[in-house]
Amino acid sequence: MHTNTDTKTLQYDIRPSFQAVGEISSSFTKLAHTLIDNNIHIIDGFIGVNWEFVINKIKKEFEDYDIIPHFVAIDDALLSEEIINNLVMPYLGGDDPLFGKKSLLPLSSFFDTKKIEQFREALRESTEYIIFYGVGAALLDSTNTLMYVDLPKSTLIQRMRAGQAWNLGCSNSKDPKQIYKRYYFIDWEALNDHKRSILPRIEIMADQQSDETLPWILGRDLRQTLHQMSINYFRVKPTFESGVWGGQWMKEHLTGIDQNAKNYAWSFEMIVPENGLTLKSNDQVLEISFDQLMFSESKNVLGLAQPRFGVEFPIRFNFLDTFDGGNLSIQCHPSPQYAKSEFGENFTQDETYYIVDRKGDAQVYLGFQEDIDQEKFRSALEQSFETGESIAIEQYIQMFESKKHQLYLIPHGTVHSSGIDNLVLEISATPYNFTFKMYDWVRPDLDGKPRPLNIKRAFDNLNFKRKGEVVNETLIVKPITLKIDDQAEKVHLPTHEDHFYDVVRYDFDREIRIETNNQCHILMLVEGEAIELTTANGMKQVFHYVETFAIPAAVGWYLLRNLGTQQAKVIQSFVKDSKCNQF
Template identity: 45%
Template structure:
């Protein structure tokens, strides 16, 4: 996910210097709403009404001046110098004397922090670490934080930097945030560092530390601040920002969590990437070499866009869960708490290559080795494909595990190709097929597919065994994880059992004069299920207290009318959510021909539910 593509310059309004601060082939979010295309929209917005979003440092500075003392806290990846310089220039123009306290001055020394985080980063060079148990306060010298107090002779007193809210309570708090994709683009450019570090590292290493340490620590921390924040600011533009008062943001979040919403997707190139998304999503940059992934709804890394007076404001998705997880998840809120359990993403191999031959960890393994709570149980829904498309799934009859491992290790050591179909079954793929990939199952998507991957939320734990001898986009071999894989592979999933248990057989549940509801059964290990609605005109459902994630998989456009009477339009291949609190909704076909909508939802009961335990480090 962390390949270098393109570096964007930004003009810093404070010092007027050009900086290379983000590396990505994806364009920066427009500051203001642009006309939506007639089709898939990469910038789905949710209207707040007039006067809710403010733009620019001047407006934020005016708010700070009215309050005198403030704390400016925020996530890792914020360009703190830009924030401080931009505000300070305005204060200087107004002849205001400002006492700045920088939280970075209160950090523990870097060697101490490195020793703190090292146990959570795995062996040197390892792909994965373990979810941390650290808290943000562990990174700071508490006496130095406590010393950051107001001093006489200043007009303004500002504590700024990650951890600012640790200094004092009952002081107005501004929280700066940004979506995770933009944070990663800054990592790739070497513009930002990990929490408590002054040095950049290889992008993959920075991402690993972010995933297992920074994001865990800071998500728990910002959840603890929810009742204290006065202002939220979106800082992804660098040279400017947009901001919103907490009560207005909370009202907007509450509204969409009673209705329907869509997160902002983002897209990545990859070694096996294809051309379907570039050809079918007009807002994407054509200069990308390919697109392999779409983060349709991988909510640890997605944001939600709000709009007011054409200005845009993006909030990371976790805030919806912190503030409205009961409305979103309904009956399952107590089980999954602040974690959204289902993800949707695209795997594009059209005119591309095969994914690696891979598997995902067993539940006990992902918990013991990586500190995750649920594991990566997946399905492949074939949204589109060419005639020769296929999916690799399950083992051949009477496979010899020792022979298979030897072939894989020889390939890795000697750069020799493996005749993979000697060991792994290859199945023809057709539109609307659903392939079931419970954890520990060998699998791969073949070339010329557009796969809608419906899965449990974990998304980085892929044990690659064979990658077709190709390099990554950086020209280097991608990591191969044969040892991890063989500690998890289920060799009983072979022969005729594969088609019987791992390829879903649709069953008609209900039908009317112009609609049908189909069940696409998932595996017993999957805690979520899949239905497909096929309709000519309209059909109404109740949520029954359960959240549903949906996509229009055939047709051009539908509308969703919820119980409050509001209608929201969604186009082909767009992912959207019906929160449990919506109570009821009507799907309305607005295009020619029959529409087909896939929906995934959590099963009413599942054995894994009794084993889930989220421990907050707040």
């Protein structure tokens, strides 16, 4: 038998898709016909959409029907950029380069109420075929059906970095990190709430990540497809990012990944705020935002956990790749109270590190040395930041040799980092932006600028009781193995009391049946070649090594069959029953 890493390249689908109910079309002729037949006068959409491309294509098709529509951009009703900047300023965290606070501003607050009313009157009384389009166009009409043009957030970020997309109501280019900060804390909050409110009356859903085609699906087919996902399975489209400490494992092993990147630091396997879901129909594909599944089917997806988390998906899977790369920064994450009061997050960034692969003398940094002196540690960090001189961090932080399939617990306030030559599966609560870096090995970011440190925020949250032998006893998991039958075991990797999620691994030669117990399960094959999923509803799907997928709570039970020649190991995470009603 061979191990996965003996093979240079592994089978890994970077564009997973789910079979759509109904047809996905890219025909602008059919699109215009559907708009006319349904008397649609509103085309709303997400920020970053290339509206010139969309409207010019639709306009041409309308003219072929001998209809000359009058298109009006809803942008004309936006408040001035100065007013909008003043409106959002309280949520931007002042001079903080990374952190703001989630805004409660509705999308309507970005618009001039008098102009909106004028547009509403024009929509009601116009004798010509008038179409209002743009971000927020549905604010003009709260009852009739409409078209929505979605844009994957990964595509939006690419356009932003290329100087082709900006913040809502802004036309001038800024530092990409500042644009992203405002996306996360303000724009996406308003746009997601708006999308959720109009989703039931969307007649046409389109995907505008290409300036050559515009795939679209009827709203009723979209909603039925989302329902099918909610009673079977889903796998989001992963995205990959380079980083200053990034490694080479994913480049060397995952099929289809762009080889031109210098490295890959992260693979976002399942992060709700940014990942998309790809639907397929014959040779057509369409991507929608993951949150649409949650807006439509959160009860089916989350089951017992839905009352606590609502439409927020609670658990995140992502890779940290440091193979032949660098150490992550020395860091910690905020307490729940701090995350709520400072950033407006409903829960915090409690993490774990699961070691999928490693080599050499790879290390994990975790917890303080027994003799840690808080003041000396802070003074050393601040002096290093001011002078640019490195420090012997191991004088303060413990190092443990990483072990394949070991789980390391990182509840909030725990100082930690991954060393070089690890492939870490980070199993975590969903928030992913709130990393307080204290020491970053005195290196610049990929853009050549210093990486921001957050020493003060870190010291507001660090738990100095997690030191010495306490770390080994409470943060390095001791597996509990339960034999299921002659070919399968259930390995419990118990998490910390502060973690609202648990982690289990199933090791099996042939197959195993798993009950959801009304919880959503997030899974990954962490050893083996491939497994076949069969849901209680009879749907089948094959998943390969290191592919992440989820089984909604409503599925009830499912089978996993080992398709490889070696034992399969499948990691699984889910919300603890005891944490479902804690707010």
